[in-house]
Amino acid sequence: MRHYLMVRPAYFDVAYSINPWMDPGKPTDAGLAVAQWDWLRDLYLDLGHRVDLLDPVPGLPDMVYAANGATVVDGRVLVARFRHRQRRGESVAYLKWFAGHGYRDVRQARWANEGEGDFLVAGPRILAGSGFRTDPRAHAEAAAFFGLPxxxxxxxxxxxYHLDTALAVLADDVIVYAPEAFSEDSRRRLEQLYPDAVVASAADTAVFGLNAVSDGRHVILPQAATRLMAQLRERGFEPIGADLSELLKGGGSVKCCTLELRHGGEEH
Structure with a gap:
């Protein structure tokens, strides 16, 4: 069983552009966004997972992308410090939620750090992205805080623009990624660590196929990533296609909506 934190997109909108997927000129439908999000939450529950909710805040339309809010390992919580001013108010909501739900070791990152958008826990290590949002200095900060390489x-x-758009952790020792998203040094590093990694096609990455959530068996990913679904079946996973087309207008899909709470605290 996995434990997730999500935020209903009650105030979803694309009123500004902070990534290449966002176009304020395109209309959005908050009702459709909520319906698609409800389907994802219900799927997690049907699969036997636990889902907690953080209340959305008016004026923060990107809060639905809960993965960006923090990184949680062994109950320790490093809350995001967002690069763009439009999202900085979200950190306050996450700090309050974790403090109010029994988590004893909670603090906000010193350096720009966008949670599981750029920090993906893969078994004994954390894979950490930089280049667009997260400050490289945040990598050493996370290593010291969590005690993991x-x-x-x-x-x-x-x-x-985030690591979770270019790479997904399928199991502790299995990843899927898009080599073209990374520097040459980073590609070599991934090839050394994961010689049997699944390599996604350009067609699947173009539909946000790597913004996926795996519980070690089921992999929930955008339904348009059809070739990737076939690759996952060949590796013994059970892919489940999701339609989050409305939320994709903001530059997020399955993983962006899902923050994993690893060994979280108890409510008091």
Whole structure:
């Protein structure tokens, strides 16, 4: 069983552009966003996972992308410090939620750090992205805070502005990624660590196929990533296609909506 934190997109909108996927000129439908989000939350519950909710805040339309709010390992919580001013108010909501739900070791990052957008826990290590949002100095900060080795990876293509748009952790020792998203040094590092990694096609990454959540067996990913679904089946996983097309207008999909709480605290 996994434990997730999510934020209902009650105030979802694309009123500004802070990534290549966002176009304020395109209309959005908050009702449709909520319906698609409800489907994802209900799926997690049907699969036997636990889902906690953080209340959305008016004026913070990107709060639905809960993965960006923090990184949680063994109950220790490093809350995000967002690079763009439009999202900085979200950190306050996350700090309050974790403090109010029994987490004893909670603090906000010193350096720009966008939570699981750029920090993906992979078994005994954390894979950490930089290049567009997270400050490279945040990697050492996370390593010291969590007591885990952090593998720095440099993103070079603005379409992959967060690590979770270019790489997904399928199991402790299995990843899927898009090599074209990374610097040459980072590609070599991934090849050394994961020689049997799944390599995604350009067609699947173009539909946000790598913004996926795996519980070690089921992999929930955008339904348009059809080739990737076939690759996952060949590796023994059970892919489940999701339609989060409305939320994709803000530059996020399955993983962006899902913050994993690893060995979280108890409510009091």
């Amino acid at each position: 952090v593998v720095g990876l440099t993103l070079t293509d603005p379409r992959y």
